[in-house]
Amino acid sequence: MDNVLFMVGDFPVTLATAMAAGVAVMAVLLVIGLVASLRTNRARAEEAQAALARSAELEKHLAGLMQVQSEMTGRMQTMSEIFGSRTSDLARLVNERLDSTSQRVGQALQESRAKTDEGLNKLHERLAVIDRAQSTMTSLSGDIISLQSILANKQTRGAFGQGRMEAIIGDGLAPNAYSFQTTLSNGYRPDCLIIMPNDAPKLVIDAKFPLESWQRISSATTPDEVRQANAGFRSDIAVHVKAISEKYLLPGETQDTAFMFVPSESIFADLHEHFEDVVQKASRARVVIVSPALLMLSIQVIQALLRDVSMREQAHLIQKEVRELLGDIARLDDRVNKLQAHFTQANADIGNILTSTAKIAKRGDRIDAMDFEEPQRLAGE
Secondary structure, X not given: OOOEEEEEOOEEEEHHHHHHHHHHHHHHXXXXXXXXHHHHHHHHHHHHHHHHHHHHHHHHHHHHHHHHHHHHXXXXXXXXXXXXXXXXXXXXXXXXXXXXXXXXXXXXHXXXXXXXXXXXXXXXXXXXXXXXXXXXXXXXXXXXXXXXXXXXXXXXXXXXXXXXXXXXXXXXXXXXXXXXXOOOOOOOOOOEEEOOOOOOOEEEEEOOOOHHHHHHHHHOOOHHHHHHHHHHXXXXXXXXXXXXXXXXXXXXXXXXXXXXXXXXHHHHHHHHHHOHHHHHHHHHOOEEEEOHHHHHHXXXXXXXXXXXXXXXXXXXXXXXXXXXXXXXXXXXXXXXXXXXXXXXXXXXHHHHHHHHHHHHHHHHHHHHOOOOOOHHHHHHO
């Protein structure tokens, strides 16, 4: 046992030493194993405690989750009930809106249909008016063609101007204030004679107008043709004015001024715009060129003069009526004065009656108050 087994440095290792060292090592190892086992057990205990804590926490968490789940279930039920009621309300509102919308759409369609029918009726009426207007235009075109054929013939054109003048004069004057185609003392026959009031000379109206010369001006295309047409028109107007002045201006029988009637306002306007010298020459020859409007105005003036003369002729009758009216007014004034006197007397009588009633009322008040202290004064009153 004391044999040295080996040397560790200067220390000899014997068997006993080795066995003691082995026992020590085993004891150390055992202690280390125990410590390790204790540590392991402690760690396991700690892990078990941690597991228990985690399980408690998990149970607590699960309980919270279960509570939240129950709460969520309750809320979901509440939400489902709310959604159900809201859905029913929404369905009801949608149905109501659809019903009202369908009703409005139906009403709008009916109104639109009514308006469409009305528009179609108006369109049919307008189409009928257009058809009538078209037929009228067709008839007018035929009338224009016939009018052109009338104006193309000198005799028919003169009859057209004569007819228009006669229509204007016939509409404005009484039948006894004019005459057509009356022969003068020199044998000539003017188109119209206007009988002036107070035995004044008659007014001559001539309805002839050189329309051929005017039409040549309208149909001229070159400057030479226009110049020749203007010269021809001036010459024809001068000849016609001279004929009127020499044939129809008779001292003591006709007025010293005659009318030359132009049956168109446009020709009259162009005549004054482009042929002012012709109008001035006719005026110096005491021939006035008149259009339908001017002739109508002149006829109205003559009608006013005739009416004034008629009123002057009836002036004595008017004076008689005025005198009788003044007599009626005087009698009315007398009767009003008498009525005023009656009213004045009635007012005085009413004043006396009011005085008596006031005295009676005062006596009644004194009797009611048993006031007999002043009998003399009451007797005097």
